[in-house]
Amino acid sequence: MRHLTIAHLTVVATVFLAGCGGGKNAPADSSSGSADTAASTDSKKSTKVTLGTDELTSGIPGSGPLKVTEVKAWLADDSNHRTLEVTLPLGLSAGQDSIKGLDENPLTRAKIELGRQLYFDGRLSSDGTISCADCHHPDEGYTRQTQFGIGVDDQEGDRNSPVSYNRILSDAQFWDGRAATLEEQAVGPIANPIEMANTHENAVKTLKEIEGYRLQFEKIFDDGVTIDNVGKAIAAFERTIVTGPSPFDYYEPVRQMRASIGEDLDDLEELKEEDPELVAKYEAALAESERHPMSESAIRGRELFFGNRGQCTACHVGPNLTDEKYHNLGVGMDAENPDHGRRKHTGKEEHTGAFKTPTIRNVALTAPYMHDGSQKTLEEVVEWYDRGGHPNDHLSKDIRKLDLSDQDKKDLVEFMKACTGEFTPVERERLPE
Numbered sequence: 001m002r003h004l005t006i007a008h009l010t011v012v013a014t015v016f017l018a019g020c021g022g023g024k025n026a027p028a029d030s031s032s033g034s035a036d037t038a039a040s041t042d043s044k045k046s047t048k049v050t051l052g053t054d055e056l057t058s059g060i061p062g063s064g065p066l067k068v069t070e071v072k073a074w075l076a077d078d079s080n081h082r083t084l085e086v087t088l089p090l091g092l093s094a095g096q097d098s099i100k101g102l103d104e105n106p107l108t109r110a111k112i113e114l115g116r117q118l119y120f121d122g123r124l125s126s127d128g129t130i131s132c133a134d135c136h137h138p139d140e141g142y143t144r145q146t147q148f149g150i151g152v153d154d155q156e157g158d159r160n161s162p163v164s165y166n167r168i169l170s171d172a173q174f175w176d177g178r179a180a181t182l183e184e185q186a187v188g189p190i191a192n193p194i195e196m197a198n199t200h201e202n203a204v205k206t207l208k209e210i211e212g213y214r215l216q217f218e219k220i221f222d223d224g225v226t227i228d229n230v231g232k233a234i235a236a237f238e239r240t241i242v243t244g245p246s247p248f249d250y251y252e253p254v255r256q257m258r259a260s261i262g263e264d265l266d267d268l269e270e271l272k273e274e275d276p277e278l279v280a281k282y283e284a285a286l287a288e289s290e291r292h293p294m295s296e297s298a299i300r301g302r303e304l305f306f307g308n309r310g311q312c313t314a315c316h317v318g319p320n321l322t323d324e325k326y327h328n329l330g331v332g333m334d335a336e337n338p339d340h341g342r343r344k345h346t347g348k349e350e351h352t353g354a355f356k357t358p359t360i361r362n363v364a365l366t367a368p369y370m371h372d373g374s375q376k377t378l379e380e381v382v383e384w385y386d387r388g389g390h391p392n393d394h395l396s397k398d399i400r401k402l403d404l405s406d407q408d409k410k411d412l413v414e415f416m417k418a419c420t421g422e423f424t425p426v427e428r429e430r431l432p433e
Ligand code: HEC
Pocket: 119, 130, 131, 132, 133, 134, 135, 136, 148, 149, 150, 151, 152, 157, 159, 160, 161, 162, 163, 164, 167, 172, 173, 174, 175, 176, 185, 186, 187, 189, 190, 194, 195, 196, 234, 356
């Protein structure tokens, strides 16, 4: 049990703020002396953005705690309030037509930046210590490398923190899908007694008292600081956190062209005479893939993952390598009081022990695994599938013994590691003073 006194809290806050300003941002534009009068400006930033770079998430320019004058100058820039059209990076890009939530909650630079601040701000919790990032940290794959989430007063939950990236392709949230949208999900932890242990009223009150926040909410939303708007801003930020291209994604075009061109590839010179454009395309894809290589083992693992023997794509399918559906693999079903998962939300017997399929993208960075964090490594996960999960009345019909060799198991793990791409770089420390 940790005892937090007011004095202790002040120290935490001071140390935290003093630690701000990683110094990687360019200094604030000193010509925007109009900040205090907040005369509107227009820096004409583009409204078309490809996600995955730090363009939307590097914070308001400057360093150290965010000053009110800097917030005003930022808000006065009209181009921070225009609705953005986003494109997904290679790999996720196959999901461009199934992006979620942007009609209901359009993305703007200012809203994303406000969400970034809220995501990293412990002041949303009851004692000022726990932020979203505490359980979904960029350095720990946007999860936490503990079995369960650890909230205010070191309280432990009973589920593993899932990832908060690639949410732009996902609508229902939580292991059991009980939040219909990312917006609805985002306000849950604030009032969860074992997570941020606050009330929504108190969180709103705290934000209203911080001028830098109040000004942003009032400019971005018609109705200022409300808990729904907190959810909208955080969700907007989360939608910009994506996984960039992985060796798997660079290899896909090569594999597809090899499959469609077939044996004509054996004589590239001859093919070049017939169809120079096709060969140029193939060679370009090959060069990219060689710059981000998939090992032979990972390539074999890919065949297992997508093929009939592994059949992983019965569930881990689509651009984010998840069907976004709920299945029972038997994880935790041997416990005295098993977590009923999806059934807790729907009340349906057939949903007993079913949990939402997690993404395989960047999964090498998100140990431990499964809804109860019971499996420590990808090797352990593959063993689980090889044995056919844990038998129980509700086991998915797509889970069965696989009879994999030791090499097959290594190959599957290698393939999953090859699904690792760079995360959107994010400023973590610049928060309103
Ligand atoms: C104390 C740890 C903790 C804190 C703090 C926390 N989370 Fe979580 N988060 C979890 C756990 C555990 C789950 C899974 C709970 C469940 O499914 O029942 C979860 C689920 C989620 C999910 C669902 C992902 C999916 O695949 O369905 C998202 C998104 C998320 N959290 C974002 C946030 C945001 C945003 C905040 C801050 C407002 C936050 N979390 C604060 C531990 C935490």
